[in-house]
Amino acid sequence: MMTKTLLALVVLLSVLGNSVAIPWYSLNLNYYRYRCPDTERIVRRVTQQYVSRKPSLAAALLRMYFHDCFVRGCDGSILLKSPNNDAERNAVPNLSLRGYEVVDAAKAALERRCPGVVSCADVLALVARDAVLVIRGPWWPVPLGRRDGRISRISEVNLPSPFANIATLKQNFADKGLNAKDLVVLSGAHTIGISTCALVNARIYNFTGRGDFDPAMNPSYVRSLKKRCKPTDFRSTVDMDPGSVKRFDSHYYNVVAQRKGLFTSDSTLLDDFDTRHYVQIQALTNGISFNRDFSDSMFKLGFVEILTGRQGEIRRKCAFVN
Structure with missing residues (x-):
């Protein structure tokens, strides 16, 4: 007879479909139950x-x-520091990351209770889920048992770019075992995101080098952005989801559907049949399936290139290898 944990995973995987071969047996919802x-x-x-x-x-x-x-993969390598400033966290796209203190505090509390048991990779996975819950976002199951990586290289940071087109983004996600639906669903996380004018100024002031703006953008949105971001302003912040930045909801898709996506990577979701259809459905139905879909895609994300068994280590401090 199946255990409750196994049954829960089988049900979840049946919902997720066959778009990616998830090694469901490598992690466990009750991994730390006894230790x-x-x-x-x-x-x-x-x-x-x-x-x-x-x-x-x-x-x-x-x-x-x-x-x-x-x-x-989800190995906690983003948390590692390097004396030479050549770790992942030192790459340009990661310089604006924050919240390390939350992961460190959770890890320290666990070390006091059960030293050397819980990986930083698992802590980060749980912190991300619980942080969304605090602001009343969706819940998703986080099977545990990841191990921590020992390698973190700035040269390996090749994240999906905010300037990328739909073909590039779909390939970025496919390389990680994620599909077009995961791409458009996880982009919905921008409902609570902010950016800086530095990443949008070229789009609104000099898109092709002729003092123009990106024609994929709603002209009224461009005008409002120009009030916030002057040509030489690279520091001011801009909401990814104007009007709903403090709520985790589906409003982001209304924004994208109105051609008010802040980044090219947002706007380009309208350039593909599948991703455009998802945007339109969520916008028209007030996010009828967004919370469930987001939970499913976050569950899948947690299995990307994980380390298990005797791979990697369990770091005592998340910023340093043992």
Whole structure:
């Protein structure tokens, strides 16, 4: 007879379909049940303490988890520091990451309770999920048992770019075993994100080098962005989802459908039949399936190129190899 854990995973995988071969047997919802039974409670408590005081950390921690999983897999390598400043966190796209203190605090609390047991990779996975929960976003199951990587190289950071077109983005995701639906669903995380004018100024002031703006953008949106971002302003912040940046909801798709996506990577979701159809459905139905779909895609993301068994290590401190 199936255990409840196995049954739960089988049900989840049947919902996710066959778009990616997930090694469901390599992780376990009850992995720390005997060796550190309070793992999830401890991580949830610490995350709640930080994010309830500063809700913007939810977007930051979710972004950190995504950046970790897309480089060397979900192995916590984004957390490593290097004396030569040549680790993943030192790459340009990662310089704006924040929230490391939340992961470190959760890990420290776990080390006091059950030293040397819970990996930083698992802590980051749980923190990302719990941070979204604090701001009333969707829940998803986080099977555990990941091991920590020992390698973190700035040269290997090749994240999906905010300037990428749909073909490139689909290939980026396919390389990680994720499909077009995962791409458009996980892009929905921009509902709570912010950016800086530095990443959008060229789009609104000099898209082709002739002082023009990207024709894929709604002209009224360009005008509003120009009020926020002057030509030489690279520091001011801009909401990814105007009007709903503090709520984890499907409003992002309304924005994209109105050609108000902040990045090229947002706007280009309208350039593919499947991703455009998803955007339109969510916009028309007030996000009828977004929470469920986001949970499914985050579950899948957590299996990307993971280390298990005797691979890697269990770091005592997340910023340093043992």
